[in-house]
Amino acid sequence: MRSSSAKRRAETAVKAVEASFDAAVLGAGLAGSSLAGALAGKGWRTLLLDRQTFPRHKVCGEFLSPEAQSTLQALGLYETVAALKPCLIPQTRMVFDGGAELGLELPGTAWGLSRYELDGALHRAAGQAGAVLETGTAVTAIYPGADGYIIEAKRSGKPVRYRARTVIAAWGANAGPGLPGFRPQPRGRRAYLGVKSHFRGLEIEPAVEMYFFRGGYLGLCPVGDGTVNAAALLEQGAFAKGSRSVTAYLEEAAGRNPKLALRLAGAVPVEGTQAAVAPVRLAVRPRTWDTVPLLGDAAAMIAPLCGGGMSMALRSSALCAPLADRYLQGDIDIAGWEREYAHAVRSEFDGPLRLGGMLQGLLGMPAAAGLAKAAAMLAPGLAQGLVRATRLKPFRT
Numbered sequence: 519m520r521s522s523s524a525k526r527r528a529e530t531a532v533k534a535v536e537a538s539f540d541a542a543v544l545g546a547g548l549a550g551s552s553l554a555g556a557l558a559g560k561g562w563r564t565l566l567l568d569r570q571t572f573p574r575h576k577v578c579g580e581f582l583s584p585e586a587q588s589t590l591q592a593l594g595l596y597e598t599v600a601a602l603k604p605c606l607i608p609q610t611r612m613v614f615d616g617g618a619e620l621g622l623e624l625p626g627t628a629w630g631l632s633r634y635e636l637d638g639a640l641h642r643a644a645g646q647a648g649a650v651l652e653t654g655t656a657v658t659a660i661y662p663g664a665d666g667y668i669i670e671a672k673r674s675g676k677p678v679r680y681r682a683r684t685v686i687a688a689w690g691a692n693a694g695p696g697l698p699g700f701r702p703q704p705r706g707r708r709a710y711l712g713v714k715s716h717f718r719g720l721e722i723e724p725a726v727e728m729y730f731f732r733g734g735y736l737g738l739c740p741v742g743d744g745t746v747n748a749a750a751l752l753e754q755g756a757f758a759k760g761s762r763s764v765t766a767y768l769e770e771a772a773g774r775n776p777k778l779a780l781r782l783a784g785a786v787p788v789e790g791t792q793a794a795v796a797p798v799r800l801a802v803r804p805r806t807w808d809t810v811p812l813l814g815d816a817a818a819m820i821a822p823l824c825g826g827g828m829s830m831a832l833r834s835s836a837l838c839a840p841l842a843d844r845y846l847q848g849d850i851d852i853a854g855w856e857r858e859y860a861h862a863v864r865s866e867f868d869g870p871l872r873l874g875g876m877l878q879g880l881l882g883m884p885a886a887a888g889l890a891k892a893a894a895m896l897a898p899g900l901a902q903g904l905v906r907a908t909r910l911k912p913f914r915t
């Protein structure tokens with residue numbers, strides 16, 4: 519039951535609504551843009567909102583795991599992304615802080631490509647399909663209105679409002695308090711910081727290199743044009759506090775793994791590509807609905823060391839798009855959509871999320887981490903199996 523003040527607010531908002539849509543997708547990362555493109559492609563009037571302006575550099579390892587390609591096919595985006603000429607990555611190399619190394623074949627060929635390019639390509643595809651993209655527009659509230667929802671947002675400090683029959687939240691893991699999908703940092707849970715920078719002057723094999731050290735790990739991934747992306751997940755309590763540059767964090771991380779220090783010695787950070795995000799909230803169970811459907815990191819963020827977050831974001835979109843379409847056509851009701859989406863996501867994501875959480879936890883405990891490294895060195899077949907088990911299965915229609 520809505521309070522009378524909420525009702526009054528909704529009625530006032532309706533009078534000031536800027537535009538009406540069938541679907542409003544909140545957040546124009548990979549999950550949001552791919553869903554907006556899919557719905558617009560079905561002929562629905564689709565709005566895609568993001569608080570940031572684009573293109574932008576984003577904290578991400580920029581390693582698109584092999585199974586993402588089948589999801590891109592299902593979303594009709596394979597050619598769009600392949601046209602960016604991603605680096606082909608068939609293997610991973612892990613370098614532990616004691617210097618031990620382990621090379622593993624990936625279960626397929628992954629792609630290395632910059633989020634600056636990738637997100638832009640998905641925006642263009644969504645626009646070509648007919649979606650309306652509004653950037654620099656931060657959503658501040660959603661509430662039920664006549665025949666759907668009212669969305670309140672701010673653009674250049676000014677309030678704007680939209681009406682949509684349905685709303686889908688794809689705004690990453692850090693939805694603000696009061697917004698669907700908001701997750702407070704659980705007490706006692708480790709808090710993480712993510713940082714990234716592109717580098718030049720770094721020779722790299724077609725492989726993703728993972729360096730582990732006390733308090734975190736860092737991945738190096740070739741992203742084309744002689745550029746290598748470095749992204750690190752750092753435990754906040756294990757690194758010096760205070761306002762520091764991304765480069766300073768990367769230097770401190772390199773100081774904890776001699777082989778990483780050697781690797782980055784001659785590398786030059788590319789100006790303007792640095793980004794940081796905190797807190798990074800990892801999930802071991804997906805949450806698919808909170809008043810509205812949740813997609814991508816808003817539903818669940820897997821430990822970055824699995825390199826599967828982008829793949830899951832795209833997969834959640836591919837799972838949600840046909841249900842949203844059926845809902846808009848009147849073929850299913852909202853309860854059916856919620857049930858079917860939750861079932862589809864849980865059956866695909868539960869296993870990788872659980873395993874990702876376990877691996878992330880192991881790395882945080884020095885004794886267990888030592889054992890895990892030893893086991894991986896002694897039984898590369900087991901490690902290979904683990905890498906495979908953190909992956910989604912190829913997309914099936």
Ligand SMILES: Cc1cc2nc3c(=O)[nH]c(=O)nc-3n(C[C@H](O)[C@H](O)[C@H](O)COP(=O)(O)OP(=O)(O)OC[C@H]3O[C@@H](n4cnc5c(N)ncnc54)[C@H](O)[C@@H]3O)c2cc1C
Pocket residue numbers: 544545546547548549550567568569570577578579580581582583655656657658688689690691692693694711712713749750751795798813814815816819822825826827828829831
């Ligand atoms: C250190 C690190 C390394 C990683 N490395 C990898 C990797 O190598 N491979 C991989 O697959 N994954 C990796 N990930 C995870 C990956 O980046 C995410 O899983 C992926 O970006 C999720 O996509 P998304 O579309 O759900 O969210 P995002 O890409 O985060 O997009 C969400 C969008 O919502 C917008 N938004 C937020 N709030 C609002 C609001 N109120 N109003 C309007 N817009 C809003 C944001 O501006 C943002 O553009 C890594 C993550 C970290 C932290």
